[in-house]
Structures are given as structure tokens and as C-alpha cells.
Amino acid sequence: MTARAYDPAARRQTPLALKLAARIRRDGPMPVADYVRACLHDPVHGYYRSRPAIGAAGDFITAPEISQVFGELIGLWCVVAWQQMGTPRPVHLVELGPGRGTLMRDALRAARVVPAFLDAVKVMLVETNATLRLIQQATLAASTVPLGWRSVLGPAGLAGAPVLFIANEYLDVLAPSQLVLQGGAWTQRLVTLDAAGHLAFADLGEVRERWTDWGALRELLTSAEPVAGLMIDYGHERSAPGDTLQAVRDHAYEHPLTSPGEADLTCQVDFEQLGAFLVGLPGIAVDGPVTQTEFLGRLGILERASLLMAANPRQAAAIEAGVARLMAPNGMGGRFKAIGVRSAPLPPLPGLARVDTRAGAP
Numbered sequence: 001m002t003a004r005a006y007d008p009a010a011r012r013q014t015p016l017a018l019k020l021a022a023r024i025r026r027d028g029p030m031p032v033a034d035y036v037r038a039c040l041h042d043p044v045h046g047y048y049r050s051r052p053a054i055g056a057a058g059d060f061i062t063a064p065e066i067s068q069v070f071g072e073l074i075g076l077w078c079v080v081a082w083q084q085m086g087t088p089r090p091v092h093l094v095e096l097g098p099g100r101g102t103l104m105r106d107a108l109r110a111a112r113v114v115p116a117f118l119d120a121v122k123v124m125l126v127e128t129n130a131t132l133r134l135i136q137q138a139t140l141a142a143s144t145v146p147l148g149w150r151s152v153l154g155p156a157g158l159a160g161a162p163v164l165f166i167a168n169e170y171l172d173v174l175a176p177s178q179l180v181l182q183g184g185a186w187t188q189r190l191v192t193l194d195a196a197g198h199l200a201f202a203d204l205g206e207v208r209e210r211w212t213d214w215g216a217l218r219e220l221l222t223s224a225e226p227v228a229g230l231m232i233d234y235g236h237e238r239s240a241p242g243d244t245l246q247a248v249r250d251h252a253y254e255h256p257l258t259s260p261g262e263a264d265l266t267c268q269v270d271f272e273q274l275g276a277f278l279v280g281l282p283g284i285a286v287d288g289p290v291t292q293t294e295f296l297g298r299l300g301i302l303e304r305a306s307l308l309m310a311a312n313p314r315q316a317a318a319i320e321a322g323v324a325r326l327m328a329p330n331g332m333g334g335r336f337k338a339i340g341v342r343s344a345p346l347p348p349l350p351g352l353a354r355v356d357t358r359a360g361a362p
Helices: 015-027 033-041 070-083 102-113 115-120 130-139 215-221 269-281 292-299 301-309 314-329
Strands: 091-096 121-126 147-150 163-168 177-184 185-188 192-193 198-200 207-210 227-236 246-249 253-255 264-266 284-291 336-343
Touching: 015 033, 015 192, 015 198, 015 253, 033 177, 033 264, 070 102, 070 115, 070 163, 070 227, 070 292, 070 301, 070 314, 091 215, 102 115, 102 121, 102 130, 102 163, 115 121, 121 130, 130 147, 215 269, 227 269, 269 284, 269 336, 284 292, 292 301, 292 314, 292 336, 301 314
Parallel strands: 091 121, 091 163, 121 147, 163 227
Antiparallel strands: 177 185, 177 207, 192 198, 227 336, 246 253, 246 264, 284 336
8 A cells, every 4th residue: 555645735626525615614614523424424425335445446455355265264253153152043144344245255155164054144234335235246146145235234134133243344434533632621623624725624733532433333232142243453452642544545545635535534443442332231241352363363364275275276376475464463464453242141252362341450
């Protein structure tokens, strides 16, 4: 991923930029979280409404697109989690933000080693992007399990059965509030207009990010019993001050105010805040977070890759390179973290360490 130099004069007057500028002139400066939500989900110009986003022709590439082993291991993880639930029939398998459907396709293929799981599972994909939904339907066209799509997850669709869920690179698009230190007090960081009428941050200073937009997770975790989920995203294990908002367009970083509606906006996930939210839910336990390197290593990625390379010698170099990219401690392997959540009576989830938030706990 490359970085574009930020030239204020080069900010692009996208259709959404013009719409937001008119809104600011009418209503005044907007909080950063509102700006991010508009950029991603505006009903007409939002980034995730119609753009394919993922893949070589999009703006970024996710782990399932790098190596099939990633999705295969998550499929086997789901099988083990289902077995820990007592092999219920039926069971909902929910994916939040399923991308191109690649992860689910690879997961279901790997799960064929346990036919009873595929007989029990009902898949639900939660996707707001109409273009990606069409791609997902094509990717999963050969699937033999029941498939369903929703734009917004509601508990009614999950009634009557246990739930397994996967969220890979989903949390980072849930915009946190940004606070800025001004005059000794923390206030909302705002997006306004500069003298030239371009979008600009109103306040400069030390920034802190506060994550609160986890209503969908609360619904998911309180809609069924038992429930178990896996979330993988890039972020930090301990809360710290700093501005992590970034924009990616055409596989290059740019300033978050450059191309509203035409660049992907994300923030690094604060796993300490996430863990505190999750353990505060009644009847819920948390495992992790651990680095992606640790998680995939515990699931046997190197052994799986060796078998795949032996069976496909012409593709061995590509398989090895993909796994190395996923596992690199100074790259994706270290930047990305995995965290699991489950109904408290269930045993710890595979590949994850238990979080203990008690004061003074070792």
C-alpha cells in the first residue's frame, strides 16, 4: 500500500463532498463519526452502497483474498465451536460484512469433512452493498447449504436456534467518536469548511477515540443461546491516545477528507474498549485478543499450507507467499488481532486466550 502526499488544494469535490459542504453550511460542523458514517453509508453516494471495494479491481485486499487457507481454517474453527455447543440442529452461521463471499465459500468447503455440520447450518450474510451482494451470490452459487441475505441484522431472523458468527474486517468501519483536547477539556472533534470552502478538521490537538457503535453486536449476542463468534481486525490491544482514521483509494492511502464517498474510511479497532463492552454483556465471556499470527498458528496454518503445497506443486510458491503475508509479525500477522466471544457456559474457543478484565489480574 502506498501513500499519497496530502495537498489541501487537491481535495476532490466529489458529489458527497458537495453534499456534506451544503449540510455544514446549513447545520454547522459535524462530528467526525457522522462524517465517516456519511462517507460509507450515504444512501446515494456512500462508499459501501455500490462500489466493489475489495480485490485487485477495488481499493484493498482482505485476508480471504490472499490465501484460501484463511477461510478454510475459519470453517474448521466454526465446526469445532459448533461441536462445543453440543452439535445443535439447526444452527445459524452469520457473517458480518462478507466481502466477495470468498471466506464463506472456503469455510464451507473445508467444513465438508464434517457433513453433519453442513446438514445443520443455515447461512446468513449481512451486507449493505448491492454490488457485493451480487458477487457473493455468484461466489456461493454452488453451495448446498441454505443461504440468506440481510442488509441489517435483526434478532427476529435468528430466533429459535443457536448462532455462530464471523466478522473479518468488519469492526474497523464502525466509526468511533473522536475527541480532541481543547483548553484542558475533551470535546467532539468536528469537520467544518475552511476559507476556500473545502472540508477541514475544525480542531487540532491530542485526539482520543471512543468506540460506542456496537449495537449490532449487542443484538447478535443477546438474540440466541448459545452463541459464539470470531472477530478479526486490525487494531491495538491497549487503549492509547491518537488519531487512527485513514482513507484508502485504489490501493493507496490518502487524507480522510480528500475523496468523500469514493475512498474506504477505517479506524484501528481498540480491542481493550471492545473487550470491556463484551464482558459487560450478561452471560457473555471473551477469549483473546491474540495476534493473527498466534491465532492462525494455533489453528495449524503451516501444516494446512504444507498439505496444500504438496497437492498443488505448481502453486506452491504462491501458497507459501500468501501464508507468509498473513503471518508476518511486522505486517498483517501482528497488526491484526483475533477475539472470540461466547455464551459463558461454553468452553474457551479454539485458538484464543481468555481475557481477564479484573483489576490486578495476572
